[in-house]
Amino acid sequence: MTKFQAEIDVMPKKEILDPQGKAVTGSMKNLGLPEIQNIRIGKHVSLEIEAENEEVARQKVDQACKSLLANLIMESYTFTIEAV
Amino acid sequence: MTKFQAEIDVMPKKEILDPQGKAVTGSMKNLGLPEIQNIRIGKHVSLEIEAENEEVARQKVDQACKSLLANLIMESYTFTIEAV
Numbered sequence: 031m032t033k034f035q036a037e038i039d040v041m042p043k044k045e046i047l048d049p050q051g052k053a054v055t056g057s058m059k060n061l062g063l064p065e066i067q068n069i070r071i072g073k074h075v076s077l078e079i080e081a082e083n084e085e086v087a088r089q090k091v092d093q094a095c096k097s098l099l100a101n102l103i104m105e106s107y108t109f110t111i112e113a114v
Numbered sequence: 115m116t117k118f119q120a121e122i123d124v125m126p127k128k129e130i131l132d133p134q135g136k137a138v139t140g141s142m143k144n145l146g147l148p149e150i151q152n153i154r155i156g157k158h159v160s161l162e163i164e165a166e167n168e169e170v171a172r173q174k175v176d177q178a179c180k181s182l183l184a185n186l187i188m189e190s191y192t193f194t195i196e197a198v
Contacts, residue, residue, distance in 0.1 A: 054182065074125065
């Protein structure tokens with residue numbers, strides 16, 4: 031069994047309004063950083079997984095995203111995996 | 115002025131207990147994925163910034179992280195920047 035480290039980003043879908051991101055974009059102006067725009071805020075999840083190979087690890091992380099980490103109605107996810 | 119896309123991860127520091135991550139690690143067992151361990155959950159922020167060059171963009175994103183996006187007592191951040 032090999033240990034892999036997965037780094038997952040779960041973000042609100044483009045079509046979905048992101049009120050937290052909008053609010054923080056407004057705050058950037060007040061902070062003197064008006065050149066920062068279009069902020070979107072989601073989750074970052076890091077985890078370790080033991081699996082026979084990278085393909086199996088990738089499938090299991092995908093299953094974890096679909097069943098628990100992301101709400102596929104409102105969010106999309108991407109992830110990277112590497113052996114540690 | 116060039117437009118850059120920044121991708122920022124804000125994570126709870128290693129020394130800090132991450133109760134949300136611990137809870138989700140427990141749920142993985144119930145989901146039939148006990149090989150997933152050590153889950154830590156933070157924020158992912160994506161934003162656009164206009165700047166003269168990458169160095170200036172990097173400094174401004176760093177300033178935004180320090181002053182608003184991350185709580186440096188409990189969280190650490192990393193980011194990548196690329197021109198779009």
